[in-house]
Amino acid sequence: MAEIIDLVLLGMLAITAFNIIFIKDLFTVVMLFGIYSFLSALIFVNLDAVDVAFTEAAVGAGISTVLMLGTLALTGRKEKASSHKTILPLLVVCVTGAALIYGTLDMPLFGDPDNPAHQHVAPRYIEDSPQEIGIPNMVTSVLASYRAFDTLGETAVVFAAAIGVLSLLGLPKRDRATIQSGLKSHLVLRVVAKMIIPLIVLFALYVQFHGDYGPGGGFQAGVIAAAALILYALVFGLPMATHVVPPRVLKALAALGVLIYAGTGVVSLFLSANFLDYSVLAEDPVAGQHIGIIAIELGVGITVFAAMLCIFYAFAGQTERKNIQ
Amino acid sequence: MSFIVDHYNYWIVVLLMMMGFYVVIAANNLVKKIVGLNIFQTSVFMMYISIGKVNGGSAPIAAEGITTYSNPLPHVLILTAIVVGVATTAVGLALVVRIKRAYGTVEENEFEDKEDLI
Amino acid sequence: MIEIISSVFLIVGAFFSLTGAVGIFKFPDFFTRVHAASVTDSISTILIIFGLILRTDFDLVAVKLLFILIFMLLTSPTASHALAKSARHGGLLTLAETRSDKKVGDD
Numbered sequence: 001m002a003e004i005i006d007l008v009l010l011g012m013l014a015i016t017a018f019n020i021i022f023i024k025d026l027f028t029v030v031m032l033f034g035i036y037s038f039l040s041a042l043i044f045v046n047l048d049a050v051d052v053a054f055t056e057a058a059v060g061a062g063i064s065t066v067l068m069l070g071t072l073a074l075t076g077r078k079e080k081a082s083s084h085k086t087i088l089p090l091l092v093v094c095v096t097g098a099a100l101i102y103g104t105l106d107m108p109l110f111g112d113p114d115n116p117a118h119q120h121v122a123p124r125y126i127e128d129s130p131q132e133i134g135i136p137n138m139v140t141s142v143l144a145s146y147r148a149f150d151t152l153g154e155t156a157v158v159f160a161a162a163i164g165v166l167s168l169l170g171l172p173k174r175d176r177a178t179i180q181s182g183l184k185s186h187l188v189l190r191v192v193a194k195m196i197i198p199l200i201v202l203f204a205l206y207v208q209f210h211g212d213y214g215p216g217g218g219f220q221a222g223v224i225a226a227a228a229l230i231l232y233a234l235v236f237g238l239p240m241a242t243h244v245v246p247p248r249v250l251k252a253l254a255a256l257g258v259l260i261y262a263g264t265g266v267v268s269l270f271l272s273a274n275f276l277d278y279s280v281l282a283e284d285p286v287a288g289q290h291i292g293i294i295a296i297e298l299g300v301g302i303t304v305f306a307a308m309l310c311i312f313y314a315f316a317g318q319t320e321r322k323n324i325q
Numbered sequence: 326m327s328f329i330v331d332h333y334n335y336w337i338v339v340l341l342m343m344m345g346f347y348v349v350i351a352a353n354n355l356v357k358k359i360v361g362l363n364i365f366q367t368s369v370f371m372m373y374i375s376i377g378k379v380n381g382g383s384a385p386i387a388a389e390g391i392t393t394y395s396n397p398l399p400h401v402l403i404l405t406a407i408v409v410g411v412a413t414t415a416v417g418l419a420l421v422v423r424i425k426r427a428y429g430t431v432e433e434n435e436f437e438d439k440e441d442l443i
Numbered sequence: 444m445i446e447i448i449s450s451v452f453l454i455v456g457a458f459f460s461l462t463g464a465v466g467i468f469k470f471p472d473f474f475t476r477v478h479a480a481s482v483t484d485s486i487s488t489i490l491i492i493f494g495l496i497l498r499t500d501f502d503l504v505a506v507k508l509l510f511i512l513i514f515m516l517l518t519s520p521t522a523s524h525a526l527a528k529s530a531r532h533g534g535l536l537t538l539a540e541t542r543s544d545k546k547v548g549d550d
Contacts, residue, residue: 089350100342101336151405219407
């Protein structure tokens with residue numbers, strides 16, 4: 001049964017991508033890309049990757065779409081007819097594709113338990129991590145403990161990307177004069193948004209601290225919390241949002257998250273263990289792992305939240321500036 | 326039939342990669358190029374998660390009565406890659422916005438021959 | 444017994460989803476399409492989530508499903524409302540209005 005669902009969903013994914021190539025209206029392209037992200041999230045669930053699906057649904061369909069729409073508001077929604085010759089790109093792509101398809105014939109069979117990928121480190125993660133780290137979600141144990149160094153790098157990349165966007169676009173100023181803004185005519189939207197934004201923030205906190213036991217963790221929680229504030233900014237206007245969470249605070253928060261993460265590593269260094277080895281953080285190694293994972297997940301959550309919201313502020317600030325001109 | 330099921334995921338991955346690659350090199354509009362780049366990126370995600378799947382396995386969250394789990398390692402790699410992916414996409418989009426401001430257009434062939442304004 | 448009732452809920456819910464999808468393709472203008480999508484969406488969400496709740500042991504999972512239901516019932520009609528209202532503000536006419544406009548133009 002799962003195979004059939006897999007076949008159908010992957011087919012739909014390919015059709016969506018195929019449509020994206022030919023549509024000239026970029027607004028439709030971005031909407032299709034949102035659908036594409038949701039479809040890939042479904043496929044990830046079907047392939048047992050619940051954590052990944054969660055992230056893809058929040059990031060790909062939520063944040064990406066908003067950012068692309070923000071860009072379209074500035075650059076225009078129509079793609080002009082291309083003067084490029086399409087024969088050469090088509091040829092290059094087809095040759096690459098044919099070589100890769102030929103290559104897949106030698107790939108290990110899909111879903112085979114004897115695949116080389118399942119032989120090396122994965123058995124150890126699956127068999128030992130529930131005792132060694134003491135939390136049921138293996139993805140969180142690998143992410144936050146076994147491969148914590150890798151995750152530190154990823155967090156730093158998110159932070160660096162936020163800095164990159166800020167240096168390109170700059171943050172909007174906090175402006176008290178235009179505090180009355182947003183979608184004034186949409187009364188229903190405002191009332192419902194007021195009701196569900198606290199719920200979304202609460203859900204983000206749940207995802208943050210429940211990530212050890214179920215799907216979730218710092219990355220997802222940060223993105224969901226940022227989505228709550230993005231919704232607030234969309235409905236009540238950017239000036240209101242910058243009033244609630246000032247850009248200055250966000251910049252500090254983004255740095256603070258990376259600092260918490262790296263600081264946890266330095267603390268374990270001082271307690272005469274390896275960098276990011278949490279076993280020494282408490283008397284009992286498993287309790288130490290728990291403390292360490294909560295600390296670094298918090299760091300990841302704060303950085304991702306602040307970085308995503310900073311990026312959104314930068315784009316929304318540009319749009320407002322264009323509207324004023 | 327089993328030959329198809331054994332390789333179907335990889336074929337779709339290659340197909341998605343081809344489509345993303347085509348949009349990146351053939352599209353004229355920079356926003357569309359970035360969408361194409363994202364499709365390319367998702368095809369890589371799909372590849373990793375497909376490799377991590379074990380037939381009859383369940384999601385890698387330890388629970389009673391379950392003995393087979395899918396491989397958690399690709400999930401970790403892709404989870405972080407998705408968030409980093411959106412962050413880098415944002416940088417790309419920010420560059421597009423700046424290009425629009427400097428040249429007044431985001432169509433590749435239109436600012437190719439303009440003088441350097443920045 | 445409960446299994447059968449739950450299956451009926453799920454199948455009817457899936458059927459309503461399908462009619463909504465057909466409606467989006469078959470209906471002639473934007474407002475009827477939004478109507479098709481939103482009405483069938485609400486009823487199929489209720490039916491499917493009730494069907495799923497019947498299959499749980501009425502524990503934490505059932506509570507989570509209830510939360511999802513409440514969230515969907517709040518957001519999905521709001522989204523349809525915002526869509527239709529924005530379309531109206533943007534100057535989109537209903538099918539009846541476009542037709543009567545044409546008649547006025549013909550006379």
